[in-house]
Amino acid sequence: MKAKSQSGHPFAAAAHWNLEQSYENQPRNGSNKRKTKEKPERTRLPIKTATGIVQVPNLPSAATLDEDTESASDDEDEQDGIDPTQATLPSTAPVAAEKPLPLRKRVIIAKEELANIATLINEDPEENVGLLKRLKEISDDAAVQIRVLAVGTMLAVYKDLIPGYRIRALSEEEMKVKVTKEVRKVRGFEQALVTGYSGFVKMLGGLARAGRGGSDKDAVALSKVAINCACGLLAAVPHFNFRTELLKIIVERVSVRAVDETFVKCRTTLEELFRTDEDGGPSCEAVQLLSKMMRAKHYLVDESVLNTFLSLRLLSELDVKGSNSAVDNPRKRKKKDREFRTKKARKLDKEQKASEKEMMEADATVSHEEREKRQSETLKLVFATYFRILKEKPPGLMGATLEGLAKYAHLINLDFFGDLLVALRELVSDAKGEAEEEGEEEKGDKDEGADCNVVREALLCIITAFALLSGQGEGITIDLTFFTTHLYATLLPLCLSPDLELTTKSLRLPDPHSPLPAVSSSRINLSTEIELLLRALSSIFFSTAHQKSTTPLRLASFTKRLLTTALQTPEKSSLALLGLLNKLAIKHGRKLSALFSTEEVVGDGVWDGRVDEPEMSNPFAATAWEVVLLRRHYSPKVAEAAAALPGMFAERGREG
Secondary structure (H helix, E strand, O other), X not given: OHHHHHHHOOOOOHHHOOHHHHHHHOOOHHHHHXXXXXXXXXXXXXXXXXXXXXXXXOOOOHHHHHHHHHHHHHHHHHHHOOOHHHHOOOOOOOOOOOOOOXXXXXXXXXXXXXXXXXXXXHHOOOOOOOHHHHHHHHHOOOOHHHHHHHHHHHHHHHHHHOOOOXXXXXXXXXXXXXXXXXHHHHHHHHHHHHHHHHHHHHHHHHHHHHOOOOOOHHHHHHHHHHXXXXXXXXXXXXXXXXXXXXXXXXXXXXOOOOOOHHHHHHHHHHHHHHHHOOOOHHXXXXXXXXXXXXXXXXXXXXXXXXXXXXXXXXXXOOOOOOOOOOOOOOOOOOHHHOOOOOHHHHHHHHHHHHHHHHHHXXXXXXXXXXXXXXXXXXXXXXXXXXXXXXXXXXXXXXXXXXXXXXXXXXXXXXXXXXXXXXXXXXXXXXXXXXXXXXXXXXXXXXXXXXXXXXXXXXXXXXXXXXXXXXXXHHHOOOOOHHHHHHHHHHHHHHHOOOOOOOOOOOOOOOOOOOOXXXXXXXXXXXXXXXXXXXXXXXXXXXXXXXXXOOOHHHHHHHHHHHHHHHOOOOHHHHHHHHHHHHHHHHHHHHHHHHHHOOOOOOOOOOOOOOOOOHHHOOHHHOOOOHHHHHHOOOXXXXXXXXXXXHHHHHHHHHHO
């Protein structure tokens, strides 16, 4: 009964069922998906057999391919004598690092890349302006040779890319305005150009300052390259942005008194900028930086730096540029060749031309006023520098200062005449005192390092003083007897000077008996001493502003001393002095005819040629006997000029 009940109930044996095991063995949907994923994708197209049945080619399974690959690799290993178990182990041998390229090959690669970049930028600047960043990256290379090549390439690229106008930053309102695609493209190019150029100029400044010490040869080489690049940019594109930064690089270099190739390059760049500047803006900025630098250095700079002011175009009439698109006086067309226009069209054309003419005149007036304003500011800075130098009297700059004052004397304000003449008189007095000390002391006891040519400075002071009154001071009565007397006293010592006709460019051997080493002169004024003397004499005797001061007594004293001087000077100087006396005979022959007459004597007493005051020498008590000696001069030209001189004075005396 019990067995029956157990077998008869359907769930009687449920406790002995292994339900989890049976559930685990049941198929699942996920496993089917996995199998479908594991099946390889068919990539072959169905084919049609000769019997017309379409068949799909079966691909071998991945497992079969893996087994075939493994068996093939095992066979190859067995043939090579390698155990397959050992072949699967990773290699523990050290891998050799790649060797760096030699410098020569790196330089060649850099040259090729720089050439390609420059070519691409030159072909299409707007599309390839982004390559400027790559040039900057190459310029930061560790190798000096590659950096030099990169800097030179950047210089050439920027000189070609920079337009003929200054690029300004866009305002917020301009940025908000919608523009065309072409305008947006041009703006992007301009901003990228300014950004890259700004970084290039900053890099040049850093390289130029890095080579100041001179201890690192690589830094010095890069400094020279950077300074040359700055000079090239300033000469080629002085109108473009960051001009002040370029000027600072150049002014910092000329502030050092060591004269070398880079110094000369910077100085000539400034002189060329001053000569070619028609706007006045670049010159004004350069003069501001130079005057500020010289004042900070207490004017202990090379004389040639101050002489750059002589190249300025201060308040001078500038040439008007001709137009490339219009003719000033167009040829009138014949009536048959004229284009037919209605009366209304002719009237509109006439009104348009009138308005264009007014606009051009207005622009010319504005530009002329701005140019005059800049040049006036430049002139103030130049004269302020000259006056400070006269006040502080630094060694080596007095000649250049006096030369500049003589050149721009007609532009000096009349209010400064009194103070300036007092300063010039003090300089002449100092030069006279130094000359007297030089005659008393031996040359070896003097400090030649701070020595300056006192004779040249005295002559320049005299020229400057007379140039001041010849310019604007013709209506002012100022006595310049002090300068005239000093010039009269200078004639005899000057005629014995061995450097009378020599300049700094003249070749000469150093003195073998001198205890000090030979030092080349830093003088930039190439006028010889005889040329300065002739300029000073011409200012005294042939200037219309000083006719009242040329008394017969003074003329006769100078004539006698000039004849005595001509006996001692070289041939060319003697000819120049006799030529001056010839001009003097033409203008003042009637006053001086008594000197060349042996029949009568105008003055009383005795002539004293040793007195250094012309009014005290009593010249009319003597005759011009020096002419007889000059007739026997070894030079035929001098002898001929001396023989013709008495006849000139006698003829003028008879005419008077």
